[in-house]
Amino acid sequence: MPRLEEHCWSRSCASRVESKTFSGGNWVASRAEEMMSIVTTVLSNAYGSLHSVRAAHLIRRGLVLFTVGVVLALVLNLLQLQRNVTLFPEEVMATLFSSAWWIPPCCGTAAAVVGLLYPCIDSHLGEPHKFKREWASVMRCIAVFVGINHASAKLHFANNAQLSLTLAALSLGLWWMFDRSRSGFGLGIGTAFLATVITQLLVYNGVYQYTYPDFLYVRSWLPCIFFSGGVTVGNIGRQLAMICLCPGKCSCYFQPHANHISAC
């Protein structure tokens, strides 16, 4: 079973490696291209049923992560916007999709990439993540992530530095509570950095702008949000990678060790 999983991981990694080099603007295109390539590979591989199984597994995981990313993007965007919500129920849908159309797909793609990268890096480092591997913990992690967003959107802070510091502390707490792995931390930092740079580029190019920019034309709490988002999505991705969705024989789970609490 671990061997099978490693296969899954290595497979996911192999398909992910080349996409790392793409810059953010081409993500969608590269993602679609790569999906197509995977699909064609699968179709052309007449001999390897196992191979196709793995690819299908990978695609399924990617789709799940993509959906999660889209939903989270929509909901969190709504959370940010809801101060200006009017009372007319007709406008709910308009509010829901008030942001640019490309934001949810981008977030979904990013979620898929990050969520597939995490188990891949884990397997490369040779230390499969075992800390709190269960869905309840993942749900808790998502809830905390939404809570952090909620706090950033709704609470009144004295100044932006306070807000940023608080969010940074919360993000670190999230990582400590649910991840505690070096690779997770590094990848989270990387995600935050990359995403902030991309946002910065977008803002520089005038694609959009923030209402109250406070740090180089963007909001200073963005890296914290990106970091915690990366950790959360990585958590989901790892959990998904643990479940081998082999067709026919589902539910060959990892047996998580009983005591999740007392890890040290």
Place this chain on the structure above:
Amino acid sequence: MRVCINPHLSSLWFPRSLDAPRRLVLAHPRTAPPDGRQLTPPPRMTVRERLREKISAAFYRHGLLCASYPVPIILFTSASILACCYPLLRLPLPGTGPVEFTTRVRDYTVPSHEPQGDLGERPDWYRGPPVAYIQPVLVKAAVSPWDSTLVPVDVFRSPLGRVFSLLEEIRNHVHDDGSGVRSLEALCLQVTDLLPGLRRMQRVLPEHGCLLVSPGNYWQNQRELFDSDPDLLKTVHQHEPKGLHTSATLRDLLFGVPVKHTGVSLYSRKRVVTYTITMVLGSYDARFLSSLRARLRQLHPSVNCSLREDHMVHVHFKEEIGMAELIPLVTTYIILFAYIYFSTRKIDMVKSKWGLALAAVVTVLSSLLMSVGLCTLFGLTPTLNGGEIFPYLVVVIGLENVLVLTKSVVSTPVDLEVKLRIAQGLSNESWSIMKNMATELCIILIGYFTLVPAIQEFCLFAVVGLVSDFFLQMFFFTTVLSIDIRRMELADLNRRLPAEAGMPLPKPGPLRPREAPPPPRPSPHTITLQTPAFRNLRLPKRLRVVYFLARTRLAQRFIMVGTVIWIGILAYTDPAGLRTYLAAQVSEQSPLGEGGAGGLPPHLGVAPVFPGPGGDPADTLSVLPAPAEPTPLPENQSQGHHGAPGEGVPLVPQISWGAEDEEGWRRLSFRHWPSLFSYYNITLAKRYISILPVIPITLHLSPREAIETRHPQDTRHPPPPSLKTNDLPADLTLYKVAALGLAAGVLLVLLLFCLYRVLCSRNYGQNGVAHGRRRRGDLPCDDYGYSPPISEISPLLLCGHSMDIECLASDGMLLASCCLAGQIRVWDTQTGDCLTVIPKHGLRRSSSSGCWEQRDGWDAVGVAEPENLGGGTEPGGGVFDEDKGYPLRRRTTPRPALFENQPDLTPLIDTNFDSQPPSHLLLTPPRNGFDFGGLVEKAYLEHEPPSPGLTASYPSPLSGPPPQRRRSLGYIQPPAPQGQETPDWESAVWAMELRGNLIAAGRSNGKLELWDAVEGSLRCSNEDGVSGITALAFLNNRIVAARLDGSLDFFTVDINKPLGLLQYRGPPGRSNMPPSPCYSSEDVISCQLTRSVQCAHQKPITVLRAAAGRVVTGSQDHTVRVYRLEDSCCLFTLQGHSGGITAIYIDQTMVLASGGQDGAICLWDVLTGSRVSHVYGHRGDVTSLVCTTSCVISSGLDDLICIWDRSTGIKLYSIQQEVGCGASLGVISESLLVTGGQGCVSFWDLNFGDLLQTVYLGQSSDGQGVRQLVVLNNAAIVCDFGSELSLVYVPAVLEKLD
């Protein structure tokens, strides 16, 4: 050992030395807390270790305490929860509807900001000035008398036109009372700008200056625009939003009354136009308002209008939650529920999984409530939105601890006492729990120092919540867990537990690996046979509740009663409803002084209209809609000015002022005011407005005036506009609402369906709680590495067949089996002895020498006793010596363990009867001397069925003289062909039945043979058919054979008793034997084909069953046919399956059940041929079916055994078997089910679905499944097991071995 430490333990929870558990452990190593390495403490322990040990000991004692006194502790916990939640009563109830508060106008003063002492009924939001004062001016205008020359537009054009003069009047009104000149400009609420998103309303709503709203806003308050507007209605409509509008629309805002009450339409019946001029005042000036009121009244007197004018209503608005805000909220709640679901799913190995999950959730929730209550008690009023932070609080507090506790407790050895288990489980986890809690507290403390007020508040709540959660876990949840564990122990008395011996001690330390199964133990129980009387009492509780609800239709009745009450309340509280009517009636009667007034509700008497001297000094709280006016005003009608109504009564529009006009704003949406203010970026959330009493204005316009103000295009409207153009908008709205409702309904159904699938999956009705889907995997036969326990029930192996057994038949006492080699053996079901072997011809020839030897052995055994009795010589020689102890051993200790150790002697006792000459059939005199053998056999056969002691007694009583028997053994050659009948050895036996002592065997070449089961002789044979016999039924004296070609043959077995032997019926030994029915060996038995139904079915017959005078056949052609046995006439053809029939059950009570390849099971009424019920239970074929009086048991190719309620067709539960299990089923009693598995048979309690016991048939269970299973009369079952048969006795005694 347990007994001796009991008193010790019960006093252990008292404060004693901390090493109490250690001492206990020394006395009882099995109860060692897992941190056992500290039991022998090193000389110097670090602080951490000492702390750890102390914590562990404290938890141990606490666990003992909780498990010892569950009820007082739960009571104490509940009391403390209630006490802590008590302050919550003071918090306002959640809800977003506006709250009202009524004060009197006369002595109104703006409430101060500071809360005053004697607030009394004053709500706490009633502080400070309101956002605005609303002064509505309600205008009712009509053109009267109505002239036939007027066009429909005249109904509202001139009345609406008057709004401009009224506005002028209001704007220009100036009040001067010496202290200063006041005008509306000074008092009104000055608005600055519309929200930027409302461009389309820019022209309509006032953008600057006074917020004064009236229908005139449509025309920018300019009379010229109004007069030049060719189509007023179009102007009004063009601002309406497209699509559905449920909240306040612009039209509502400007008219101030609901759309349908305005009367502005081309098809108005009442011809009265109503609208409101709404003044929004920033400050309150009583004198100005009263002068304005007086002025307007003076100008436009409203005759007989006596609306209440002395009360103002303050409306407080809660924070509005928009749909867009709800979506993130709903998302967080979904995540929360997913978290709870995934957490509680891990609770396992307890009695009631859902009960514990509920207890866990209750623990968390009540700890939250306690934290809020405690914070409120200490003066921390929550300012956060409770609904929003709630999920995060739950997530922070978490369910982890309770789950860890549960897991730790259930992983303790099950043979310990309950309180020891609890204590041990608690102390195992004590360190991690404490550490975890300390970590969380630290994190929260860090959060407290962020110095953000909201986060600080959250942290405060979370800290209190954590502490109270810890308290509840320790007291409430632990106690509930102990109760649950105790219940499980009690319930386990009925359940067999797996073997435990040799189980290593659990790994010490808190980091112990998961061990899902409790240490098993050898089965301490044997099986109890339920008496049928208890059957109905032992339904699972849950099912009983459901059945009770279903039977009495309680829920339905509650809903009906509730609906009736609700409708009644609605009718009573409706403004135009019963209550008003009653009030009017009463007020009419009251001047007459009738006693009817006595029954009035008291508040009518002290109605605010007539404030008594002793009334409330200031105000009355009114949350209800304003009480309908009980004033004695039947209907204030103001007639037109212009003369008497005369003949034109219907032509005079009547302007009436009713109670509903008094607070007309109530009829508007409750979002009316918030939306009006939100246009100007003023929020009403958590604030209030004051609505002043309405100023009524009645306008009567002359027809001449109406004609004068007419626009030239008005007359172009067709006088009676088509109904459609008018009703279309309303109808469209109606359709839209209907469509929306339909969509919502469909969505709801889909949602419920999904929920159903999620919750119930597809195993509806199985007892998912404690003993639901019991897998074979739970059995100790695999996976855990335990050897199968030596069970109390040990099977008796019947060996002898050389190949796999194909057919089994039994009549209770005798058992016939046929193997693939064509050998038929007859066994005694009591003792397991092989009575007869009917060998295949060729085999018998070839192994003749062995046969002789065997026959000698048999003879020795059979004849031994009479010989000993008679003192004769012993013929058997050494063989007898070897076997001498055999009958004795068989009687005393029929234990197969012994049996296995000895040489397998079963072949030695085979009675090779067929080598005897069937002398009775020869009907010739014996060759030398009288053949007593025939007499013996006759005497035996007369007394069918044989008694339990058949084999022992059969040869004994009247066996012939030994020489004679020896002669028959030794000298007579194998049976000569009996005339016309020749045994056929070439074709295989496909079907076999056993009745009396006749074996009916159907062969593949279509031959039907009747064998004597005891003698092994062929009695008759019938070769009428050529197609192979696939199934046989043998009932009374009829044999029904189903053939491969789908035909059905009915045979009659005739017995012709030779007269000459009749006098011998009654030998001396007869009295010892039970009465026996049918066939004597002397009888001439003939088997004749009475009827052959050629095309009974279109396809091969798969099943054939006969009972109660009926023969039922099932075929591949999807039908079941019922025949009457006597005249072989087809009674019914039962259709209803969509696949071939694979299983049929019929018994003496005419219960007919059939199962098919489509997985369906049908129950039929045999008397009428109607289908009683039809259920689908299996994916794949139904492989066997059994009925009891209350349920139907079916097994299918999907390895599922389903138990259905027979009367209702509801699936009670199902048992999942492992893949490839045999599909054999048998019912031993009403509550005992036996199923065959891989090398084992399992006994199940039918009432609960509990596995009672598994009996392993052989040491080498190499994947051989039990394919056939026959239940015998004496509570024994026989199953085939490869080439062997197993006879398993089911003891009827329950004894707990402990």
